[in-house]
Amino acid sequence: MVVxxxxxxxxxxxxxxxxxxxxxxxxxxxxxxLEVIGTFNPIPQRxxxxxxxxxxxxxxxxDISLDRSRAKYWLGVGAQPxxxxxxxxxxxxLIEAKKVPNK
Amino acid sequence: xxxxxxAQGSEFKHHTPGETNYLSKLDPKLNEKNAxxxxxxxxxxxxSFRSEPILSEDxxxxxxxxxxxxxxxxxxxxxxxGVDMRRVAAVVRLVELENKMKEQGKSLAxxxxxxxxxxxxxxxxxxxxxxxxSNPHENIxxxxxxxxxxxxxxxxxxxxxxxxxxxxxxxxxxxxxxLHRDAARMAAEPDETIRRITQGDFRQIETVxxxxxxxxxxxPADARIPHPHLIANDRNRISHGMTEPGLVRTKYYKRLDxxxxxxxxxxxxxxxxxxxxIHKVQPENSRFEFRFRDAVVSAQTTGAxxxxxxxxxxxxxxxxxxxxxxxxxxxxxxxx
Numbered sequence: 001m002v003v004x005x006x007x008x009x010x011x012x013x014x015x016x017x018x019x020x021x022x023x024x025x026x027x028x029x030x031x032x033x034l035e036v037i038g039t040f041n042p043i044p045q046r047x048x049x050x051x052x053x054x055x056x057x058x059x060x061x062x063d064i065s066l067d068r069s070r071a072k073y074w075l076g077v078g079a080q081p082x083x084x085x086x087x088x089x090x091x092x093x094l095i096e097a098k099k100v101p102n103k
Numbered sequence: 104x105x106x107x108x109x110a111q112g113s114e115f116k117h118h119t120p121g122e123t124n125y126l127s128k129l130d131p132k133l134n135e136k137n138a139x140x141x142x143x144x145x146x147x148x149x150x151s152f153r154s155e156p157i158l159s160e161d162x163x164x165x166x167x168x169x170x171x172x173x174x175x176x177x178x179x180x181x182x183x184x185g186v187d188m189r190r191v192a193a194v195v196r197l198v199e200l201e202n203k204m205k206e207q208g209k210s211l212a213x214x215x216x217x218x219x220x221x222x223x224x225x226x227x228x229x230x231x232x233x234x235x236x237s238n239p240h241e242n243i244x245x246x247x248x249x250x251x252x253x254x255x256x257x258x259x260x261x262x263x264x265x266x267x268x269x270x271x272x273x274x275x276x277x278x279x280x281x282l283h284r285d286a287a288r289m290a291a292e293p294d295e296t297i298r299r300i301t302q303g304d305f306r307q308i309e310t311v312x313x314x315x316x317x318x319x320x321x322x323p324a325d326a327r328i329p330h331p332h333l334i335a336n337d338r339n340r341i342s343h344g345m346t347e348p349g350l351v352r353t354k355y356y357k358r359l360d361x362x363x364x365x366x367x368x369x370x371x372x373x374x375x376x377x378x379x380x381i382h383k384v385q386p387e388n389s390r391f392e393f394r395f396r397d398a399v400v401s402a403q404t405t406g407a408x409x410x411x412x413x414x415x416x417x418x419x420x421x422x423x424x425x426x427x428x429x430x431x432x433x434x435x436x437x438x439x
Contacts, residue, residue: 010417019416036405036416038398044391059385061392065415067400091384092395 001026005074005089006082007040008033017041020066020085022074037074038066040088066092120221123154141224154223158186158194158240160216161228166191167198176363178330183232185239188329244328251275251321265290268323276321278311293325294335300326302365332358 002025009030011017018040021033044060071094075081081089086098111129118124125145137143143153158166166184169175170191177195181188204211226240258274260266269289273280281289289296300308300322309320325334336355343351382395398415405414410421424430 017417021416032419035400036414037400039416059390059392061383061394063394063396065396065398067398067415070400088393091386091393092382 003034003074003077003079004082005037005071005079005085007084015043020064020088022070022079025080035070035074037070038064040064064088064092068092068094118218118222122222123224124222125154143224156224156226156240157220158190159225159227160220162186162226162240163194163198165228166194170195171199176359176366178362178366179359181243182330182333182359183235185235185241185243187241187243187245190241244330244333246324246328249275249321249327268325269296272321272323276311276318278309278320294338297323297325297331297335301331302362332362 003022004025005020005022006029007018008021008023009016009018019033019036020038020040022035022037023031023033027033041063044062046060047055047058050058066088071089071092075089075095081095083098086095089095090097114128115124115126123142123145125142127144127147128142130147144150145154146152162184166180166186169180169183170177177188177191180186181191184191186194201211229235229238252275254275256274260270264283265286267290270280270286280286308322310317311320312318325331328334332355335358336351339351339354380397384393384395386393399413400415403411403413405411410418412418
C-alpha cells in the first residue's frame with residue numbers, strides 16, 4: 001500500500017488548519033497518521049509591524065511549518081505527496097514541480 | 104432630581120476653566136485643595152480616590168515631537184519628561200492615529216477634548232527641565248512586585264557578609280549563594296555589574312531547576328526596572344554631584360547613548376535570526392507569500408507515545424476542551 005504525504009483538516013467551521021501528515025493512502029483523512037511533519041494555515045495573514053509604505057507593498061502570507069529533514073526522508077523512501085502538498089514541497093525547494101499533462 | 108439640579112446642582116452646570124468640577128466642591132470638609140490649588144477628590148463617599156493628572160496637549164505634542172521628529176529613544180524621552188515608557192509609546196501611536204484621521208478629513212472632537220482638559224488636573228509642559236525630576240507625571244521607576252518575592256523566607260546569613268539585592272534575588276529563586284570572591288567583586292563595582300546584566304547577553308542569565316521546573320534566577324531590582332541607568336546616575340550624583348555636576352551630566356548622556364546602541368544591535372540581531380529561520384517564497388502566479396518555518400519532529404518533541412505537546416500540528420487523541428463548560432478564555436494575566 002502506498003504511503004502518502006497529505007493534508008489532514010483540523011480547526012473549526014470556516015477556519016481550516018491542516019496538519020501535513022505521512023499516512024497510509026487508504027486510511028481516513030483525519031485518522032492517526034504515521035507521522036505529523038508540519039502544519040499549513042491556508043488563511044492569508046496580514047503582516048504586522050510594518051510602516052505605511054511597506055504595508056501597501058506587502059503581500060498577505062500563508063504560514064507553513066515543516067520539518068524539512070523528515071520530509072526529505074519520507075520522499076526518499078518513496079512516499080507520494082498529494083497535489084496540494086506537492087506544491088508546498090516544491091515551494092520549500094524539496095522536489096521538482098509536478099508535470100501537468102496537456103489536455 | 105430637578106429640585107437638586109435647580110438648587111445645589113446648578114453650580115455644576117458650567118465649569119471654571121483650570122478648575123475641577125467635582126461633587127466634593129459642595130462639602131466644606133472635603134473642599135481642601137492640593138499644592139497646585141486643585142481639588143483632587145471627586146467622590147465624597149470614596150475619599151481614598153484621587154484623580155491623577157493627565158498629559159496636557161502641549162506635553163503630549165512635545166513627546167511626539169521628540170520621539171518621531173527628533174528620533175530620540177522612548178526610554179530617553181521617558182526619563183527626560185517623567186512619563187512612563189508605555190505611556191510615551193501610547194502617545195506616539197495615538198497622535199499618529201490622529202494625524203491619519205486629519206489626513207482622511209475626519210472630524211475630531213476638539214471642543215470635547217478642550218472641555219475635558221479644562222476640567223481635570225493636567226501636567227503642563229515645563230520650561231525648566233529640572234521640574235520633570237522634582238514633579239514627574241508618574242513615577243517612572245515603579246517596579247511591579249515579582250511573584251517570586253511573595254513568600255517570606257528565613258535565610259540565615261553570616262554577620263560578616265554583605266547581603267544585597269543580588270543575593271536576595273538568588274535566595275528567592277532558590278539558587279546557591281555566590282562565591283564570596285564574586286559577590287565582593289560585584290558589590291565593589293555596582294554600576295558595571297548592572298550594565299553587564301542589562302546590556303550583556305541575555306542568554307547568559309543563570310538558571311536553576313531541571314526540565315519543566317527550570318527557571319531563570321531572579322535579577323536584582325536595579326536590573327529589572329525600565330531605567331537602570333537612573334540608579335547609576337543617582338549614585339554618581341551623590342558622590343560627585345556637588346563638585347562636578349557637568350561631568351555627571353556628560354556621563355549620564357554617554358550611558359543613555361550606549362544603551363541605545365546596544366538596544367539597536369539587539370534588535371538587528373533578533374531581526375536577522377527571524378530571517379534566518381523563516382524561508383519566504385513569493386510565487387509569480389500567486390497573490391500570496393508563503394512562509395516556511397522550521398518544525399522539529401523527534402523523540403524529544405513528540406514523546407514516547409507520540410502525544411507530546413511540543414510536537415508540530417494538532418495532536419491526536421488529546422481532546423480539546425475548547426467548548427467545554429467552565430473554560431475561562433478571558434486572559435487572566437497581562438504580561439508587561
